[in-house]
Amino acid sequence: MKTKIFKPSEVGAAAQLINEGQLVAFPTETVYGLGADATNVAAVKQVYVAKGRPSDNPLIVHVADLETVERFAQPLPEAAKKLVKAFWPGPLTMIFKLKPGALAPEVTGGLNTAAFRNPDNAATLALIKQAQTPIVGPSANTSGKPSPTTAQHVLHDLDGKIAGILDDGATKVGVESTVLDLSTDTPAILRPGAVTASAIEEVIGMPVQTEQHHVGATEVPKAPGMKYKHYAPDAQVYIVDRTEDWPAALTWAAQQKVPMGVMATDSVLTNNALPANCEQFSLGTGIQSATQELFAGLRHFDTETNIKDILCQSFDNKGLGAAYMNRLNKSAGQTHFSV
Incomplete structure (x- = not known):
């Protein structure tokens, strides 16, 4: 076909x-x-x-x-x-x-x-x-x-x-x-x-429940994205939780001696020197552009490069940030960079 x-x-x-x-x-x-x-x-x-x-x-x-x-x-x-x-x-x-x-x-x-x-x-x-x-x-x-x-x-x-x-x-x-x-x-x-x-x-005019129910192995989910693995590239994603963690994260990336991906906003990319083995993907200026570009960035590193590990910027888990972090956590398998 x-x-x-x-x-x-x-x-x-x-x-x-x-x-x-x-x-x-x-x-x-x-x-x-x-x-x-x-x-x-x-x-x-x-x-x-x-x-x-x-x-x-x-x-x-x-x-x-x-x-x-x-x-x-x-x-x-x-x-x-x-x-x-x-x-x-x-x-x-x-x-x-x-x-x-x-x-x-x-x-x-x-x-x-x-x-x-x-x-x-x-x-x-x-x-x-x-x-x-x-x-x-x-x-x-x-x-x-x-x-x-x-x-x-x-x-x-x-x-x-x-x-x-x-x-x-x-x-x-x-x-x-x-x-x-x-x-x-x-x-x-x-x-x-x-x-x-x-x-x-x-x-x-009434409260909305936001705590997501954990779907068991034998249970049918009511909505997509609740039960099975989602949004995951071939590369391992590491979530960088705080702005002040980026220098340590990039130092760690430099020590890996393999190509690394970095997905972050322009301010993070501008204020931190990327090691020679790191390729950047801009998430724009804030949460709105980051949400728009998240999947595009993951796909870029998945399909157009030989990168196996990606450092990705975190955002506050509120408002639109809740949607962004829901997808990013699933993409990373809840894996966070730790200092």
């Missing part, structure tokens, strides 16, 4: 492939998703095959409007309607109880709930509307690897495995959407993202 690249002006051809049961990767404001008709069981099964994804890892359903969600979900809570008005289209995924038999178990991981999102990307919204069906969309990468933020990242992982890629350039947010569970009495964030707990609480 030859994977075709589509421009946004060619969205009709991409939608035709979806209707034929083919897989087409699509852009969102967060990362690129791997799309298939959510009502076509055979197509959904191929998503798991193409990614090498565990079959009990549920998929997010991407929709063009709230009415589509209401076709599948039980009556939505008032909080959901407020959040739709505030954050859709945007990087907020919400989990709802389903009407019996509304979606195939291949989509839901066998659960009676499903996650829905209305992505903030004009080309993808046009894709969903022209295909006239909701589209599943896990990240369009090999399962466990850093998520793709460009069409080229998708092509690297899935070339020849999927029919097409709708290319709309680099994504803006850089990490996956916030996943909010609204299927229980207390709303709970199962995966942090650009829409923060405080922003959600302000809209719905």
